[in-house]
Amino acid sequence: MHLHSGVFKGIIVVIIIIGVxxxxxxxxxxxxxxxxxxxxxxxxxxxxxxxxxxxxxKIRECRKAGGDILFTMDTHGRDYLKTREGRSIPVEHCIKGTNGHCLYGNTAQEAREEDLYFEKSTYGSDALYEYLKTAAYDSIELCGVVSNICVLSNAVLAKTALPESEIKIDARCTASNDDRLNEEVLDVLASINVEITNRV
Known part of the structure; x- marks a missing residue:
């Protein structure tokens, strides 16, 4: 099958436009x-x-594409168990100044000083929301834990801050300690037009 030269040129133009x-x-x-x-x-x-x-x-791919890397950091004080969340989840965690507050493993090695860090004392980050409203990203991808709590909360904030932007989550790059809730939250996110990729 031979393409007419005009059609072929049109296809090339579309490919170039998409690439740019x-x-x-x-x-x-x-x-x-x-x-x-x-x-x-x-x-x-x-x-x-x-x-x-x-x-x-994901971090390396985003850097290669010229994107920004943002980290949310769950951050609590020694009074955590006295807070509303602490009474609901009575396990001390991410106390500022402790090793538990630091990024984990090789991800910690990939992080750079110039990346953006948002400390938060609750599930969603209000500072992240305010930043996203002014950042005008065309595409936002989220990863991390826990899928049905903080990933969900911050995905909703991202969608609220930038309703016309692409918001996506790779199912390979998030998890929960409850498999059923993980599957359910991916359904919920998909229902609010968050693109879920690589879901098995």
């Missing part, structure tokens, strides 16, 4: 709460450990 648009997209990766206490510490679980390589891969 993709290159000009402003994008970021939000790594949610991938901290020692959520991976190997007081609230850690095996599936969280398994995400390290995938998250590192």
């Amino acid at each position: 648009w993709g290159a000009d997209m402003k994008r970021c990766l939000i790594v949610v709460d991938y901290q020692n206490d959520f991976v190997s510490g007081s609230l850690g679980f095996e599936k969280a450990k398994a995400l390290d390589g995938c998250i590192c891969e």
Whole structure:
């Protein structure tokens, strides 16, 4: 089959336009709460450990594409158990100044000083929301833990801050300590137009 030269040129133009648009997209990766206490510490679980390589891969891909890397950092004080969350989840975690508050594993090695860090004392980060409203990203990808709590909360904030932007989550790069809730939250996220990729 032979393409008419005009049709062929049209296809080439479309490919070039798509390529230029993709290159000009402003994008970021939000790594949610991938901290020692959520991976190997007081609230850690095996599936969280398994995400390290995938998250590192996402960070490198985003940097290569010229994107920004954002980290949310769950952050509590010594009075955590007296807070409303502490009464609901009575396990000390991510206490500022402790090793449990630090990023985990190879992901910690991939982090750079110039990356953006958002400390938060609750599930969603209001500072992240305010930043995203002014950042005008075309594409936002989230990864990290826990899928049905803080990943969900910050995905909703990202969608609220930038309703016309692409918001996506790679199912390989998030997890919960409850498999049923993990599957259910991916359904919920898909229902609010968050793109879920690589879901088995």
